[in-house]
Amino acid sequence: MSATILDGRATKDAIFDELRPRVARLAEQGHTPGLATVLVGDDPGSQSYVRAKHNDCAKVGIKSIRKDLPADVSQADVEAVLDELNADPACTGYIVQLPLPKHLDAGPLLERIAPAKDADGLHPISLGRLVLGEEAPLPCTPRGIIELLHRYDVPLNGAQVAVVGRGITVGRPIGLLLTRRSENATVTLCHTGTKDLAAEVHRADVVIAAAGKPHLITADMVKPGAAVLDVGVTRTDAGLAGDVHPDVVQVAGFLSPNPGGVGPMTRAMLLTNVVEAAERNVG
Ligand SMILES: Nc1nc(=O)c2c([nH]1)NC[C@@H]1CN(c3ccc(C(=O)N[C@@H](CCC(=O)O)C(=O)O)cc3)C=[N+]21
Ligand SMILES: [Mg+2]
Numbered sequence: 512m513s514a515t516i517l518d519g520r521a522t523k524d525a526i527f528d529e530l531r532p533r534v535a536r537l538a539e540q541g542h543t544p545g546l547a548t549v550l551v552g553d554d555p556g557s558q559s560y561v562r563a564k565h566n567d568c569a570k571v572g573i574k575s576i577r578k579d580l581p582a583d584v585s586q587a588d589v590e591a592v593l594d595e596l597n598a599d600p601a602c603t604g605y606i607v608q609l610p611l612p613k614h615l616d617a618g619p620l621l622e623r624i625a626p627a628k629d630a631d632g633l634h635p636i637s638l639g640r641l642v643l644g645e646e647a648p649l650p651c652t653p654r655g656i657i658e659l660l661h662r663y664d665v666p667l668n669g670a671q672v673a674v675v676g677r678g679i680t681v682g683r684p685i686g687l688l689l690t691r692r693s694e695n696a697t698v699t700l701c702h703t704g705t706k707d708l709a710a711e712v713h714r715a716d717v718v719i720a721a722a723g724k725p726h727l728i729t730a731d732m733v734k735p736g737a738a739v740l741d742v743g744v745t746r747t748d749a750g751l752a753g754d755v756h757p758d759v760v761q762v763a764g765f766l767s768p769n770p771g772g773v774g775p776m777t778r779a780m781l782l783t784n785v786v787e788a789a790e791r792n793v794g
Pocket of ligand 1: 607609610651770771772775776777
């Protein structure tokens with residue numbers, strides 16, 4: 512038996528089909544949504560992600576604005592660009608592409624994003640609202656994971672979920688989404704201090720592997736029939752490697768591969784956050 516593949520690319524395309532008429536309606540009302548990206552430096556990986564986001568915008572009719580800054584840009588000059596985007600009515604939402612060069616202090620820059628324009632859902636106010644159960648833009652990767660599970664009817668009500676990794680973009684916030692009444696899962700957050708990772712993973716109905724350690728989750732650790740989502744990705748000498756060993760497809764009931772899973776879903780949720788922000792602005 513081989514797992515049902517949770518196809519992030521096809522699901523992203525379906526979500527784009529749903530966004531397109533919403534964007535057209537906003538445009539008719541004179542409120543075409545606009546997504547801006549702030550990219551510092553010339554890291555090829557970051558450039559390729561940013562390019563993909565602009566291509567996505569063109570596919571659904573969202574206007575996109577690029578702010579590409581040199582690797583040695585000063586903190587004050589980045590701040591000035593953020594202030595400009597905060598004031599620009601054509602910019603509905605924006606992201607600061609991470610990671611930033613070491614000489615920049617990321618925290619104060621991310622806090623300078625106007626919360627109403629936080630397309631990533633990673634502003635402290637957005638994360639605080641998520642904890643409080645108040646409406647706010649949701650972090651794109653966790654939201655994309657849950658959307659993918661819902662669209663493939665993977666049961667979450669009462670499910671035992673093992674999240675592996677405590678990073679700010681995925682591991683830390685996703686438990687907050689999964690334990691809402693609307694999802695109703697039970698979540699264990701595993702990390703490098705977890706005593707028996709294999710045991711935690713083995714009792715899980717859903718495994719979210721976001722540790723950034725190649726092939727950390729092996730087939731013997733997975734309960735037969737479980738849903739496994741490969742979120743982490745590492746550049747190795749042999750190419751890109753996910754957190755999930757390829758043999759897991761023989762044991763899992765559902766598998767979100769990497770690439771082709773959560774990455775495209777992250778981009779679909781980024782555009783969804785921007786469309787929702789534009790709809791809020793129209794009222
Ligand atoms: N402020 C900020 N927000 C982010 O959301 C953010 C970020 N910074 N920095 C980097 C990470 C990484 N990330 C990805 C998004 C999509 C794919 C994606 O679509 N990947 C495709 C493959 C793309 C390709 O082939 O190049 C896939 O998995 O199939 C990957 C990675 C967003 N991030
Ligand atoms: Mg993204």
